[in-house]
Amino acid sequence: MEIKVDLFSDTGTRPSQDMRRFMAEAEVGDEQLGEDPSVNRLCRMAAEMMGKDEAIYLPSGLMANQISYAVHTNPGDEIIMDRTAHPIHYEAGAVAVISGASIKALAGEGGIFSAADLKAAIRGYDYHSPQTKVVSIEQTTNLGGGRIWPLERIAEIAKIAAANDLKMHMDGARMLNAAIAAGVAPLDYGQYFDSIWLDLSKGLGAPVGSVLAGSAEFIEKARFWKQRLGGAMRQAGIIAAGGIFALEHNVSRLKEDHEHAKMLAKTIDDQPGLEIDPDTVETNIVLFSVKDNKTELFADELLKQGIRVSRLNGKLRAVTHLDVGRDDIRFAVKNIEKIANQIFPE
Amino acid sequence: MEIKVDLFSDTGTRPSQDMRRFMAEAEVGDEQLGEDPSVNRLCRMAAEMMGKDEAIYLPSGLMANQISYAVHTNPGDEIIMDRTAHPIHYEAGAVAVISGASIKALAGEGGIFSAADLKAAIRGYDYHSPQTKVVSIEQTTNLGGGRIWPLERIAEIAKIAAANDLKMHMDGARMLNAAIAAGVAPLDYGQYFDSIWLDLSKGLGAPVGSVLAGSAEFIEKARFWKQRLGGAMRQAGIIAAGGIFALEHNVSRLKEDHEHAKMLAKTIDDQPGLEIDPDTVETNIVLFSVKDNKTELFADELLKQGIRVSRLNGKLRAVTHLDVGRDDIRFAVKNIEKIANQIFPE
Amino acid sequence: MEIKVDLFSDTGTRPSQDMRRFMAEAEVGDEQLGEDPSVNRLCRMAAEMMGKDEAIYLPSGLMANQISYAVHTNPGDEIIMDRTAHPIHYEAGAVAVISGASIKALAGEGGIFSAADLKAAIRGYDYHSPQTKVVSIEQTTNLGGGRIWPLERIAEIAKIAAANDLKMHMDGARMLNAAIAAGVAPLDYGQYFDSIWLDLSKGLGAPVGSVLAGSAEFIEKARFWKQRLGGAMRQAGIIAAGGIFALEHNVSRLKEDHEHAKMLAKTIDDQPGLEIDPDTVETNIVLFSVKDNKTELFADELLKQGIRVSRLNGKLRAVTHLDVGRDDIRFAVKNIEKIANQIFPE
Amino acid sequence: MEIKVDLFSDTGTRPSQDMRRFMAEAEVGDEQLGEDPSVNRLCRMAAEMMGKDEAIYLPSGLMANQISYAVHTNPGDEIIMDRTAHPIHYEAGAVAVISGASIKALAGEGGIFSAADLKAAIRGYDYHSPQTKVVSIEQTTNLGGGRIWPLERIAEIAKIAAANDLKMHMDGARMLNAAIAAGVAPLDYGQYFDSIWLDLSKGLGAPVGSVLAGSAEFIEKARFWKQRLGGAMRQAGIIAAGGIFALEHNVSRLKEDHEHAKMLAKTIDDQPGLEIDPDTVETNIVLFSVKDNKTELFADELLKQGIRVSRLNGKLRAVTHLDVGRDDIRFAVKNIEKIANQIFPE
Ligand SMILES: [Ca+2]
Ligand SMILES: [Ca+2]
Ligand SMILES: [Ca+2]
Ligand SMILES: [Ca+2]
Ligand SMILES: [Ca+2]
Ligand SMILES: [Ca+2]
Structure with missing residues (x-):
C-alpha cells in the first residue's frame, strides 16, 4: 500500500532539499569538546529564543527530559506530571532507572492539570515518603490531543512550585506549535521554567535532535549527564545545521x-x-x-x-x-x- | 497527656513479659552465615505456614517488599499496585532507587482493584514503554481501611498474571489479620504468590522483623539483596525468637x-x-x-x-x-x- | 566436629546472660517513629562517644556504609577506598546499586594508603569522568589484617580531603579495637569524619546492630535512607539495649x-x-x-x-x-x- | 595560534566533501520506528562485518558500552576490564548509574591483561560479593597507547569467560585500526564476543555514531536500552550515511x-x-x-x-x-x- 498522506506522526518529517544542502555545508568540530561551531550556534539561538543562559544539543527529546530530571532530583524524589505524559508511556521506564525518581501521575484534562491538583499532590516533608521536587509539563500534550498549556495556567503552577521549592520543567516536544497557535513567545514560556527544551525533528523538519536550555549552572550539570548517557557526539554540526535551518525557516x-x-x-x-x-x-x-x-x-x-x-x-x-x-x-x-x-x- | 488507649497504630505493640523471657533464652548464632538456630526455626515455620520452599528473616516489611521487587524485575520494568499501596507512600521512593522500576497505580476501592483493572493496565511488549512484570497486593489494605482481598479476587488476578507472565507479590503486613478474619489459611493465600511475607511486629506483638517466603530459587536471589541492602544481621535469634513466640501464641x-x-x-x-x-x-x-x-x-x-x-x-x-x-x-x-x-x- | 575455640570471626560473639537479662527488661517503643527510649539512649551514647551531633541505630554495619555513601554522593560520583575495603568485597555490589557511585581502589599496605596515594587519585573537575566525593577508611582494616589507621595518617588524609572538598567516612566495624589498642578516644577519630559508625555485634558482643553518627544535617538525610533501605524497625529497644550494655561493659x-x-x-x-x-x-x-x-x-x-x-x-x-x-x-x-x-x- | 597539524585526537576527523554529498542524498525515515533505510543498511553492513545477527545504530560509542553492560548484567554484578579502560575514566561513572554494576580493574600492560589475570579476578558464587558477569576489552587500548589485543589472547580470555559463564564485550572504538594493523578480519574478532561495536566518528571520518552488533536476542534487549537512554533518533539516515560512506571508503x-x-x-x-x-x-x-x-x-x-x-x-x-x-x-x-x-x- 503506497502511503500518499501520512498523518501517522510529525516525527516522520523529512529534511527538504534546501535543508540538506545547508547541512552538507555545515562547519563542524568535536562536539564533545565544545568545538563544533554549528552546534554552538544552534545552542545560542535556542537559548536566546527561550530566554535562558545556555543550551545544550542532544540526540533526542527523551534525553532532554531525562537529563533535566536527573539534574533536578536526588534518588528517592518524586516528579509530578500528567498521567498522559511522555515519560510515563514512551521512555522505557527511564526516570526510575536513570534518576531513581518516582512519578506521581495527575488526572488532568487533555493532559493539563490544575494548580489545585498540583497543590494537593505535593507531599509533606517526611522521611517515610518520596519528596516532591519537580513539576513537569508537556507542551503541547501529545496523548492529551495536542492541547496547549495556557500561559496563565503555567503561571499559577509556577507560583505553587515556587512556594514549595519545586523545579519547573517543560517537555517542549511541540512547544513551538503551542507558541505559534497561542501567539506566545517561547521566551514567555521560558521564564517559568528551570529547564525547557524544543524538538527539532518533529514539525520543524530537521532530521535529529533537541536543544535543552536553562541557567548556566543547570547546563553545567547537564553536561555531565549528557556525557554519562551517551549523548556527546563528534562532528554533530552536520545535524545541528538542520536545526538551525529549521528554526530559521520552519517555525512560522x-x-x-x-x-x-x-x-x-x-x-x-x-x-x-x-x-x-x-x-x-x-x-x-x-x-x-x-x-x-x-x-x-x-x-x-x-x-x-x-x-x-x-x-x-x-x-x-x-x-x-x-x-x-x-x-x-x-x-x-x-x-x-x-x-x-x-x-x-x- | 498520658495515653491510656493507643489506637494510633498496631506497629506500637510491645513484647509481653512471656515473650521477653522467651527471647532472652533464645539460642543464637551468626545470622549472616545462616548459623542462627532461632532464625532458622522461625523461617521454617513461616515457610510452612505460607506453603513455600523457604523463607528469609528481615529487619522490616519494607525490606521484604523491596527485595521481592528487585528479584522479580529488571531496571525499566513496571509494577502494578493499588494507588493506596504502602510502597507508593511510605517507602521513601525505594522502588525506583533500588530496583529502577516504575509503579503503575490503579484506582481500586478500599485498596482493592479488579481483574479487569489489572488487565487494562498491562502494557504490550514494546521498547518504548516500561514492561509490566509484577502485580503487588497489600493484605490487608492499610490506607484502604484494613479491607481484605478475597481469595476469589486473588485467584482471578493470579490467572491474568499467569497469562501475562507477571509475578505475584503479597505485601502481607497484616496478612494474618486477613487470614483470621476471612477464615482462610495463609497457605491458601500463598499458593497464588511468587513472594509473600508476614510482619511480626504489628498485631503479632514481636519487637522487630518480617519473614519473606518463596521458592528456593527466589530465596537464593533474595539472599543477595538482603546482604546488599544491609539486612544481614548477626545473633538475630534474640529477636527472631519474638517472632516464634508470636506465631505460636498471638495469631488466633x-x-x-x-x-x-x-x-x-x-x-x-x-x-x-x-x-x-x-x-x-x-x-x-x-x-x-x-x-x-x-x-x-x-x-x-x-x-x-x-x-x-x-x-x-x-x-x-x-x-x-x-x-x-x-x-x-x-x-x-x-x-x-x-x-x-x-x-x-x- | 565440636568447635572448642572459635577463631573464625568476632562476628560470632554471643550475648552473655547479663546482657540478655538487660535486654529483656528494656523499655521499648516504635523505633520508626523515633519513640523507642532504649534506641534513643543508645544513639545519644554513641553520638557523644564519637563527638557528633546525633546518631542513628541500624540493623547492620553494611547499611551504615551504604547510607553514608548515599548521603555524601550523587549518582556518577566516585568514592576512594583501599582495595581491601569491605564495600568492595562483602557488600554485594551495593555501592553501585544504591548510590550509583563508583569506587576507586587504592593499593595501600595492610589496607592503609598514604596521603600521597589519595592526592594522586583525586580526579579533576571534568564532565568526562566521575567526580571524586568521598574518602572512606576502614578502622581497623579487616582484610588488611586488623591494622590501625594512625591518628596522624587520618589527619593528613583529612587535610587533603578538605582541600579537595571530599567527605570523610569511617567504616568503624572495629573502631573501638583501634581506639583501645592505640589509646585514642573515639572522639579523636570522630573529629576528622563527616560520618562514622561503630559496630555492636562484633567484639562488643551485642547481638545486632551498628550506630552511625554525624552532624544533625547528615543524620536527617540518613533517616530517609534508613527508611528507604528497610532499616527502620519497631520495638528495636530490645536489641539496642544489648548495644547499651556492650558500650557500658565490653569496651575496655x-x-x-x-x-x-x-x-x-x-x-x-x-x-x-x-x-x-x-x-x-x-x-x-x-x-x-x-x-x-x-x-x-x-x-x-x-x-x-x-x-x-x-x-x-x-x-x-x-x-x-x-x-x-x-x-x-x-x-x-x-x-x-x-x-x-x-x-x-x- | 593556527593549528596546522592536529594530533590531538582522531575524534576530530571531519567529513570530506564526498562524504557530505553522499550524506545529503541519503534516504531517510523514522529511525525510532525502524523505518530509516540508510540506518538499516548501515546496521546490516556492520552486523555482517562483525559476524553477528544484527546491529543497532547509536549516537556514540559510550552508549554502545553502556547498553551492552546493561543487557549483560543485573544490578550488583561486576564487570572486569583493564584499569586504563574508557568506562573507568571517560564515561562519567555511567556503569554504576545505568547498570548498577561495579568495575573490577585489572593491572594489565598497555591496557592488555592476561588470561591468568582474568582467572584470578573472577569471584566465587557468594551472596556477600558482587557476581562477575562480563569481561570487557578495549580494542585498541586508548590510554594503553593504541596497543592491539592479539587474537590468541582474546581466544584465551574467551575460553576462561565461557568456563565461568561470563559475557564477552568488545569496546571497538578503534577496532578497525586493530583489524587493519594486525591483518585480522573484524569477523574473526566478532566470533569471541557477545557484544561488539565499531566507532564511525574516529579514524573513519564520519561525523557521528557507532554501531553495536550481537545476537538477535541481544539486539532486541539493546533496543529497550537505546530508547531508555535517549539514543533513538528520527531521520538519522543522514548521519548513518556518513557511516556507510566511511565503511566503504575509509577502512583500508x-x-x-x-x-x-x-x-x-x-x-x-x-x-x-x-x-x-x-x-x-x-x-x-x-x-x-x-x-x-x-x-x-x-x-x-x-x-x-x-x-x-x-x-x-x-x-x-x-x-x-x-x-x-x-x-x-x-x-x-x-x-x-x-x-x-x-x-x-x-
Ligand atoms: Ca523529522
Ligand atoms: Ca510491635
Ligand atoms: Ca534483574
Ligand atoms: Ca555478636
Ligand atoms: Ca544526591
Ligand atoms: Ca569524526
Whole structure:
C-alpha cells in the first residue's frame, strides 16, 4: 500500500532539499569538546529564543527530559506530571532507572492539570515518603490531543512550585506549535521554567535532535549527564545545521499545520459515526473516535486510500506536519467523508 | 497527656513479659552465615505456614517488599499496585532507587482493584514503554481501611498474571489479620504468590522483623539483596525468637482486635457528626470521617481523654491491637459517644 | 566436629546472660517513629562517644556504609577506598546499586594508603569522568589484617580531603579495637569524619546492630535512607539495649583480645612452616601463611582439635574476641605448636 | 595560534566533501520506528562485518558500552576490564548509574591483561560479593597507547569467560585500526564476543555514531536500552550515511595512519630528551615521555609551530588520522627534531 498522506506522526518529517544542502555545508568540530561551531550556534539561538543562559544539543527529546530530571532530583524524589505524559508511556521506564525518581501521575484534562491538583499532590516533608521536587509539563500534550498549556495556567503552577521549592520543567516536544497557535513567545514560556527544551525533528523538519536550555549552572550539570548517557557526539554540526535551518525557516509555517488539523476536525465532526470535539483541536493533533467498534475498519479503509493515521488508546490520531500540504489535506477530507458515509450510512 | 488507649497504630505493640523471657533464652548464632538456630526455626515455620520452599528473616516489611521487587524485575520494568499501596507512600521512593522500576497505580476501592483493572493496565511488549512484570497486593489494605482481598479476587488476578507472565507479590503486613478474619489459611493465600511475607511486629506483638517466603530459587536471589541492602544481621535469634513466640501464641487472638474494631465502628456509626460504613471494617482498622471540619477538634478531644488516633488523608484512623483490651475499647466507646454528642449536639 | 575455640570471626560473639537479662527488661517503643527510649539512649551514647551531633541505630554495619555513601554522593560520583575495603568485597555490589557511585581502589599496605596515594587519585573537575566525593577508611582494616589507621595518617588524609572538598567516612566495624589498642578516644577519630559508625555485634558482643553518627544535617538525610533501605524497625529497644550494655561493659576488655592475638602471633612466628610478621598484629586479627601449600592441611588439623580459623586469599585468619578466653588461647597455642611441628618436622 | 597539524585526537576527523554529498542524498525515515533505510543498511553492513545477527545504530560509542553492560548484567554484578579502560575514566561513572554494576580493574600492560589475570579476578558464587558477569576489552587500548589485543589472547580470555559463564564485550572504538594493523578480519574478532561495536566518528571520518552488533536476542534487549537512554533518533539516515560512506571508503586507508604513527615514533625515539618504545606503537597512537619535567614546555613549543598533541597522565599523546596527511607528518617530524634539540642540546 503506497502511503500518499501520512498523518501517522510529525516525527516522520523529512529534511527538504534546501535543508540538506545547508547541512552538507555545515562547519563542524568535536562536539564533545565544545568545538563544533554549528552546534554552538544552534545552542545560542535556542537559548536566546527561550530566554535562558545556555543550551545544550542532544540526540533526542527523551534525553532532554531525562537529563533535566536527573539534574533536578536526588534518588528517592518524586516528579509530578500528567498521567498522559511522555515519560510515563514512551521512555522505557527511564526516570526510575536513570534518576531513581518516582512519578506521581495527575488526572488532568487533555493532559493539563490544575494548580489545585498540583497543590494537593505535593507531599509533606517526611522521611517515610518520596519528596516532591519537580513539576513537569508537556507542551503541547501529545496523548492529551495536542492541547496547549495556557500561559496563565503555567503561571499559577509556577507560583505553587515556587512556594514549595519545586523545579519547573517543560517537555517542549511541540512547544513551538503551542507558541505559534497561542501567539506566545517561547521566551514567555521560558521564564517559568528551570529547564525547557524544543524538538527539532518533529514539525520543524530537521532530521535529529533537541536543544535543552536553562541557567548556566543547570547546563553545567547537564553536561555531565549528557556525557554519562551517551549523548556527546563528534562532528554533530552536520545535524545541528538542520536545526538551525529549521528554526530559521520552519517555525512560522506551523500555523498551516494547525489550519490543516482544524480542517480535518471540522470534517470529522460533520460525519456520521465519527466523534470529536473540534474545540479541543488546538494545534496539529486530531484525536477522534469511531462508533460501534469500527475504529479498526475505519483506519483500514483510510489506509486503502493511502492515508495513514495511528491508533491510540482506542481512538484514532491524525497529525499534520511539514510533509502534508493543502492538497493532501483536501484528499484526506474527501476520503474521510466518503468512508464515514460508507460505514455509517444515514 | 498520658495515653491510656493507643489506637494510633498496631506497629506500637510491645513484647509481653512471656515473650521477653522467651527471647532472652533464645539460642543464637551468626545470622549472616545462616548459623542462627532461632532464625532458622522461625523461617521454617513461616515457610510452612505460607506453603513455600523457604523463607528469609528481615529487619522490616519494607525490606521484604523491596527485595521481592528487585528479584522479580529488571531496571525499566513496571509494577502494578493499588494507588493506596504502602510502597507508593511510605517507602521513601525505594522502588525506583533500588530496583529502577516504575509503579503503575490503579484506582481500586478500599485498596482493592479488579481483574479487569489489572488487565487494562498491562502494557504490550514494546521498547518504548516500561514492561509490566509484577502485580503487588497489600493484605490487608492499610490506607484502604484494613479491607481484605478475597481469595476469589486473588485467584482471578493470579490467572491474568499467569497469562501475562507477571509475578505475584503479597505485601502481607497484616496478612494474618486477613487470614483470621476471612477464615482462610495463609497457605491458601500463598499458593497464588511468587513472594509473600508476614510482619511480626504489628498485631503479632514481636519487637522487630518480617519473614519473606518463596521458592528456593527466589530465596537464593533474595539472599543477595538482603546482604546488599544491609539486612544481614548477626545473633538475630534474640529477636527472631519474638517472632516464634508470636506465631505460636498471638495469631488466633487477632480475632479480638477485629471484634474491637467492629465495636468502635458500630459506636461511630451511631453518633451524630461521625461517618463510617461499618461494613467496610473487616479487620483491625477503623477509618471514619468527622463532619463540618471538626476532624482536628474531635481528635484533640479524644487525646484529652487519653485516646490516641491518627489522621489520614482528612479522615481519622483507629487501629486495634494486642495492647488494647476489652476495657480499653469500652473506655474508647464511652468517650467517642460523649465527645461526639458534645461537638454535635442534636 | 565440636568447635572448642572459635577463631573464625568476632562476628560470632554471643550475648552473655547479663546482657540478655538487660535486654529483656528494656523499655521499648516504635523505633520508626523515633519513640523507642532504649534506641534513643543508645544513639545519644554513641553520638557523644564519637563527638557528633546525633546518631542513628541500624540493623547492620553494611547499611551504615551504604547510607553514608548515599548521603555524601550523587549518582556518577566516585568514592576512594583501599582495595581491601569491605564495600568492595562483602557488600554485594551495593555501592553501585544504591548510590550509583563508583569506587576507586587504592593499593595501600595492610589496607592503609598514604596521603600521597589519595592526592594522586583525586580526579579533576571534568564532565568526562566521575567526580571524586568521598574518602572512606576502614578502622581497623579487616582484610588488611586488623591494622590501625594512625591518628596522624587520618589527619593528613583529612587535610587533603578538605582541600579537595571530599567527605570523610569511617567504616568503624572495629573502631573501638583501634581506639583501645592505640589509646585514642573515639572522639579523636570522630573529629576528622563527616560520618562514622561503630559496630555492636562484633567484639562488643551485642547481638545486632551498628550506630552511625554525624552532624544533625547528615543524620536527617540518613533517616530517609534508613527508611528507604528497610532499616527502620519497631520495638528495636530490645536489641539496642544489648548495644547499651556492650558500650557500658565490653569496651575496655577488648585489650584482652589484643593480648590474645599477640600470643597467637608470637606462637605462629616461632613455628616452622608458619609465616607472620608479628609486628603487624595490632588488634584482634592474626593473618598468617602456611608454607608448601599446606594451608588447607593446617586448617583441617586445627579443626580436628576443635579450633576453627578462616581462609582468606590464600592465608589463614584467626580472630580473637569476647567468647575466647585465656584458657582457649592457651589451648590454641599448644595445638598450633603441635600441628606445625607435625607438618613441618625440623 | 593556527593549528596546522592536529594530533590531538582522531575524534576530530571531519567529513570530506564526498562524504557530505553522499550524506545529503541519503534516504531517510523514522529511525525510532525502524523505518530509516540508510540506518538499516548501515546496521546490516556492520552486523555482517562483525559476524553477528544484527546491529543497532547509536549516537556514540559510550552508549554502545553502556547498553551492552546493561543487557549483560543485573544490578550488583561486576564487570572486569583493564584499569586504563574508557568506562573507568571517560564515561562519567555511567556503569554504576545505568547498570548498577561495579568495575573490577585489572593491572594489565598497555591496557592488555592476561588470561591468568582474568582467572584470578573472577569471584566465587557468594551472596556477600558482587557476581562477575562480563569481561570487557578495549580494542585498541586508548590510554594503553593504541596497543592491539592479539587474537590468541582474546581466544584465551574467551575460553576462561565461557568456563565461568561470563559475557564477552568488545569496546571497538578503534577496532578497525586493530583489524587493519594486525591483518585480522573484524569477523574473526566478532566470533569471541557477545557484544561488539565499531566507532564511525574516529579514524573513519564520519561525523557521528557507532554501531553495536550481537545476537538477535541481544539486539532486541539493546533496543529497550537505546530508547531508555535517549539514543533513538528520527531521520538519522543522514548521519548513518556518513557511516556507510566511511565503511566503504575509509577502512583500508587506516594503514596510512599507522605508518604515520611509526614515522613519528621513530623520530621521537631518535631525539635527545624524548622517550618512547617504538615497538609499542602498533596503530595510530603515539605515547611518549619528555625528560626533566619538560613535558609542558615541549607541548607548548609544538603548539607554537601549529602542532597540537594532548597530555595524558604525565605523557604526551599524538594521534594520527584521516585529516593528517604525509606532508603534515613530515612537518611534524621536522619540528619534533628541531624542538627536541633546542630543549635538550647534546
Ligand atoms: Ca523529522
Ligand atoms: Ca510491635
Ligand atoms: Ca534483574
Ligand atoms: Ca555478636
Ligand atoms: Ca544526591
Ligand atoms: Ca569524526
